[in-house]
Amino acid sequence: MKILNTTLHRRTVLKGGAAALATIAAPAIVRGAEPAPVKVGILQPVTGALAQDGGYGRLGAEFAIADINEAGGIKALDGAKLEMVFGDARSTPEAGTQEVERMQEEGVVAIVGGFASPICLAASQAAARYDLPYIVDVGVSDQIISRGLANTFRFAPGFALCTTAAINNLIKINEAAGNPAKTVALVHEDGLFGSGLAKLMADELPKHGFEILEMLSVPTPSRDLSNVTLRLRSLNPDLVIPSTYYGETVLLARTMQQQRVRPKGVYAVLNGAASNRRFVAEFPEAAENIMDCNHWHDPRNEKAIALQERVEAAGSPYNYNTPLNYSCVGLLADAIERAGKADRGAVIEALAGSTYADHLMPYGQTRFENGQNMGAAPVSTQVQSGDIKVIFPEEFANAKPNFPSNG
Amino acid sequence: MYPPVIIIEAMLNGLLTGAIYALVALGLTLVYGVLHIINFAHGATLAAAMFAVWGLNAAFGVDPYLAIPILTPVFFVIGYAVQRFVIGPAAHGDDGNILLITLGLSILIENALLASFGSDTRSVSTDISFSVVEVGPFLLSTARLVGFAGSAVVALLFWLLMSRTDTGKAIRAVAREKLGARLVGINVGHVYAVTFGLGCAALAIAASFLMPTFYVNPRVGGAFVSIAFTVVVLGGMGSVPGAMIGGLIIGMVESLSGLYLGESLGQIGIFIIFILVLLLRPTGLFGAKA
Numbered sequence: 001m002k003i004l005n006t007t008l009h010r011r012t013v014l015k016g017g018a019a020a021l022a023t024i025a026a027p028a029i030v031r032g033a034e035p036a037p038v039k040v041g042i043l044q045p046v047t048g049a050l051a052q053d054g055g056y057g058r059l060g061a062e063f064a065i066a067d068i069n070e071a072g073g074i075k076a077l078d079g080a081k082l083e084m085v086f087g088d089a090r091s092t093p094e095a096g097t098q099e100v101e102r103m104q105e106e107g108v109v110a111i112v113g114g115f116a117s118p119i120c121l122a123a124s125q126a127a128a129r130y131d132l133p134y135i136v137d138v139g140v141s142d143q144i145i146s147r148g149l150a151n152t153f154r155f156a157p158g159f160a161l162c163t164t165a166a167i168n169n170l171i172k173i174n175e176a177a178g179n180p181a182k183t184v185a186l187v188h189e190d191g192l193f194g195s196g197l198a199k200l201m202a203d204e205l206p207k208h209g210f211e212i213l214e215m216l217s218v219p220t221p222s223r224d225l226s227n228v229t230l231r232l233r234s235l236n237p238d239l240v241i242p243s244t245y246y247g248e249t250v251l252l253a254r255t256m257q258q259q260r261v262r263p264k265g266v267y268a269v270l271n272g273a274a275s276n277r278r279f280v281a282e283f284p285e286a287a288e289n290i291m292d293c294n295h296w297h298d299p300r301n302e303k304a305i306a307l308q309e310r311v312e313a314a315g316s317p318y319n320y321n322t323p324l325n326y327s328c329v330g331l332l333a334d335a336i337e338r339a340g341k342a343d344r345g346a347v348i349e350a351l352a353g354s355t356y357a358d359h360l361m362p363y364g365q366t367r368f369e370n371g372q373n374m375g376a377a378p379v380s381t382q383v384q385s386g387d388i389k390v391i392f393p394e395e396f397a398n399a400k401p402n403f404p405s406n407g
Numbered sequence: 408m409y410p411p412v413i414i415i416e417a418m419l420n421g422l423l424t425g426a427i428y429a430l431v432a433l434g435l436t437l438v439y440g441v442l443h444i445i446n447f448a449h450g451a452t453l454a455a456a457m458f459a460v461w462g463l464n465a466a467f468g469v470d471p472y473l474a475i476p477i478l479t480p481v482f483f484v485i486g487y488a489v490q491r492f493v494i495g496p497a498a499h500g501d502d503g504n505i506l507l508i509t510l511g512l513s514i515l516i517e518n519a520l521l522a523s524f525g526s527d528t529r530s531v532s533t534d535i536s537f538s539v540v541e542v543g544p545f546l547l548s549t550a551r552l553v554g555f556a557g558s559a560v561v562a563l564l565f566w567l568l569m570s571r572t573d574t575g576k577a578i579r580a581v582a583r584e585k586l587g588a589r590l591v592g593i594n595v596g597h598v599y600a601v602t603f604g605l606g607c608a609a610l611a612i613a614a615s616f617l618m619p620t621f622y623v624n625p626r627v628g629g630a631f632v633s634i635a636f637t638v639v640v641l642g643g644m645g646s647v648p649g650a651m652i653g654g655l656i657i658g659m660v661e662s663l664s665g666l667y668l669g670e671s672l673g674q675i676g677i678f679i680i681f682i683l684v685l686l687l688r689p690t691g692l693f694g695a696k697a
Contacts, residue, residue, distance in 0.1 A: 049526045091526075190671040217671040221630045223621070226420040226548070227665045227673075234413050247528045247622050254620070258537050259546055282532060 035073075035080035038342045040065065040332065041103035041111035042084050043123055044325075048091025053115050053321055057137055058086065059314075060325030061112060063307060068333050076340045082333065089114065093122035100126040109342045110135065110335075112328045115321070117141035124152040133335075133348045135328045138295065138321065140270065145371040151344075153351050153368055155328050156295055156361070157376040159270075163200050166269040166293035169380040169392045171208050173291075173401050180404045181264050183211045185237035187228060187252060189244045190217045197243040197269055213237050222248050229255040238264045238404075242271060249273035253286040264404035267380075268292040275381045275388050277317040287383045289405035291391070296379045297323035297360050299390050299398040304360035327359035331366065334358070362396035409666065416545045417666045418659055423551035425658015426558035430613040431631050432638035432650040433565065434606030440645025441582045441602040444502055447509040449635065450628025451516035452607055456482060456614035457623035458520055464531045464618075471531055471618045472553070478611040486607030491600040520625035530622040554616035561612055562651045565605075569647060578602055582645065634661075637681045643694020652692060656680075 042061040045054035065082045073079040085106050087099030096119040103111055110133035114120035120139030127134040128149045136144055136154040140162060145154050157165070174181050186201055188194035195217065202212050213235045216228050225248065232240060240256075240263045242249055250273050253266070266289070268274040274292035297304040297320060307326060308318045316322075332347075334356045339346035356366040364375045380392040382401060389399035409417075431453060438446045459478055463469035469477070489512070498504040538549040569575035580588040581598045589595050621627075638657050642649025657677055664676030684691060 051525050052527050217669050219671050219674060221627065222670060223630050223634070224420070224424050225670070226424070227417055227662055228670055230413055230417055230420070231666065234409060247624070250528070250530060250622060254536065258539055258548055260539075282530065285537070 035078040037081045037083035038074060038077065038336060039083050039085050039106060039108040040329070041087060041100070041106075041108035042325075042329075043087045043089050043096060043099055043103070043111055043113040043119075045089040045091040045096075045115055045119060047088055050091040050116055053138075053319075054089070054091075056316070056319050056321035057113055057115055057325045059311060059316055060307075060322035060327075061329050063310065063322070064326040064329035064333075068329070074333065074336050074342075076337050077342060080342070082329075087111075089119045089123070091116070091119075093118045096123040097126045099123070100132075104130050104132060108132070109344060110332050110347055112332055113137050113325065114139055117144065120144050124149060127151055131344050131348070133332075133344060133351060135332055135351070137325050137328050149371065150352075151348055152371050153373070154371060155331055155359075155366070155373050155376060156324055157378050158372060159196075161372075161376060162270055162293065162378045163197065163204075165377050166380075167201070167204050167208070169293055170205075170267055173380065173392055173403055177401070177403050179209075181238035182209070183213050183235075183237045184239045184241060185213050185232055185235055185263075186215045187232075187240060187242040187244065188215065188217055189220045189248060191220065193270075194243045198241075201241060201269075210239075218244060218248055218252075220245055220248060222251060225251050225255045226259070228252065229259045229261055232256065232261050232263070233259060236263075240266045242266065242268050242274075244272065246272035246276065246279070250279055250283065250286075253279075253290065254283060257286040262406040264406060266290045266405075268294075270294055270378075274383070275320070277319060277388065280383050280386060280388060281317075284386045288386075289383060289402055291380055291382045291401070291403070293378050293380045295320040295324060296362065296381055296388075296390060298362040298396050300396060301360050307360060323360040327361050330359055331356045362390070362393075412544050414663075414666070417662045419545060419547060420551075421659035421662025422655055423547070423555050423658070424662065425655040426555040427613055427616060427654075428631070428634050428638050428658055429651045429654025430558045430561060430609055430616070432635040432642070432654055433562070433647065434609040435632070435635050436639045436642065436645055436647065436650040437565075437602055437609075438606045439639065440647075441578055442502070442505065442599055444505045444509070445636075446603075446606065447506065448512040448516060449509075449606070449610070450632035451513040451520075452482075452486075452628070453610045453614060453631055454520060454623060454625055454628035455516055456607075456611045457618055457621075457627065458524060458625075459611070460614050460618045461529050461531055461623055464533075465529075470533060471615045475557075475612055475615045478615065479608045482611035483604040483608040485604075487600045487604035489607075490603035491596065494603070495596055495599060517625050517628075524625065526624060526626075528622050528624045531618045533619050536619045548620060550616075550619040553619075557612065557616050558651075558654075561609065562647070565609075565647055568605075574601060634677065637677050639691075640681060641684050641691055643691030646691065646693035649691055649693035 044057045065084050069081045073081045085103050085108050089096035100123050111127055112135045114123050114136055115138050117139040120136045124134040128151045134152050140159045142158045142160050186198045188198035198215050249271055271292050273279040274290045275294045280287045304323050311318045311322055335347050335350035339350040352368055354366045362379050367374050379390045379396055381388050382391045384399055390397050391399055391401040435449050460471050460474045463474045494508050497508050535550050539546040540549055577593045577598050581595055638653040642653030660676045665673030
């Protein structure tokens, strides 16, 4: 054997031993040849402004790759292991594009991730030039899937799916409670995300019997939300719908608690804080009963619960990015398995016809339509007793809505 | 449009917020009055001070208000040292260089904060954060009332320092006539550094009053400094009482225009004042002496 001809270092022997074991474990035909690993690009912003989210996403991808390899790798490729090629998108689209070029040179079979819409838009376009499959993890902008790029797939729900579900869920939660909420105040950040969302709500909600009392726009960053809270106190709406980023949501919730503004419900949509475990941990009282319609894992899925335990044991908070990226890598591995070869074109074809259902998200079976997974949907969550619970739809819920929240 | 209760409460909120703006502007105007430069690192220093308050609370459970006696001297020494050993020597006697050095420092500080704390938004929760004082129909945040009282005390102490002590006289002398001050034996380099130190110390106090109700991330300083510049221009460049009065006025204008025009458009009130002052009274309210 080869190892006998070289100097016997302890590590060499160990490596040899491991290889020998793997050989014995492998099917008879492939004995003696370790299949070449399949390189998978994982793109996340782990430095810069989006580092927190990028870190959660990378963690999910790492866990998924480790689990797939432990379970025997890609069986159709004789147990080939997945090998992660990580790229730091540094929170900018330019850096994301550079990393795609590097991954292309390293010969990845597909790329997963991106997190922010601008990064996903640029990176998937760069990947399209090499017919390189790109699975978007979060990026909610619907522009991502409306460019006709055959290589781009989004596993999670986009803006249109999220807002439709948010409005439907709200109507149903309100109906189930006997329609206690009739008046609404919208508090939104003044950028594209917040004002777009608020406008959509203002157009849609009146069709379902809600009266919009006021649309309050706030800048990011806001130094003070006392006046917004004052206006809420004078308007006394049944529902407050905030679409703001983390800092402003925390500030608003704290000021509302302080100023004793207690609407029947606070219902956020794709909010930066309302389903963030750090907010809940730091300000349990201000966060209590806040609802959010957002990406979340399926709390009844045993694999998702097991992953949560492992992530928390590793000392990281468990936010949605982790199970979502875990599932995206699973989706890709399933496609490679069905393609039967680590070939980009074949993987794109396999992804397009995917019916992947073994994921951790509350989505049901995967079904891509122009690159968008039509099975994907957000869920409505609520902070209850310091924990984030899914309250709607019922098939994924692990708690009943506490609505109206303040008698 | 709004009941008087709401309008009065908005004005009171504006005054309470304005006191903090005044405190942030105090250091800026002082440094301008004496060194005749705009300190571009002011916002980054504020963010650093806020992180220091947060860090003391997170690591040792120090209450933000108890951080004042710890951080004020620390930031004074840092400010003194930075002016004495970095900005002063690097400027080579040209004030234009100081401007560029403070700009460089702001980039350095912000990125150091980014590297050490990440871009996360962090906040401190204390018992006082959520408590309110009921004055008739008004609910006033206790933390902001404390901030208001604290700012008034700091302004008074500054005024006493400037008018009653030898250090204050030396600072005023250097502000008026640098060469003359040097001729009568005042150590100008030392006075510059003391002034810079005082500006940083005021920021440490402002940070301690802000943290119970606000949050911090590495870029948070910019939000306050843009306001502080307006306060300084309104009050008069280099005028300490101007900074105090200007801060209160700006706080109130921001609050009322926010109430009537919305928080986003309401910011326009502040900048209209900025432009009007520059057009009609470029010296500001109290700026004639400086």
